[in-house]
Amino acid sequence: MKFKMIHENLNVADLERSIRFYNEALDLHEVRRKTSDDFIIVYLKSEVGEFEVELTWLKDHPQPYDLGECEFHLAFRADDFDAAHKKHKEMGCICFENEAMGIYFIEDPDGYWLEILP
Secondary structure: OOOOOOEEEEEOOOHHHHHHHHHHHHOOEEEEEEEOOOEEEEEEEOOOOOOEEEEEEEOOOOOOOOOOOOOOEEEEEOOOHHHHHHHHHHHOOEEEEEOOOOEEEEEOOOOOEEEEEO
8 A cells, every 4th residue: 555645734814825925935826726614725736746735724713823833844845945045035934044954944924834955
């Protein structure tokens, strides 16, 4: 039996703000959407991979999400690491850099950390 990871869910407070962030910061675009009276789910992906980020907005969850100690993250490999770093610095979303390892993290509007690798 074999398994393949296909998506990661992130619950978000403001769906449109999050879609704009992922589009600008990581060039992820909406590929499909599910809606109901209680929630909206939007799947985002890049042109170069199959893995999707699933953004879920819940109607009855007005408070910010408790991310605990934020000891989890998604990782993205950048084909032009220096250009990505420059863009994220200009966006003001870099939250941690580890120059010794040659990586950095950006933070989305809901506080999720996203690792950027060369």
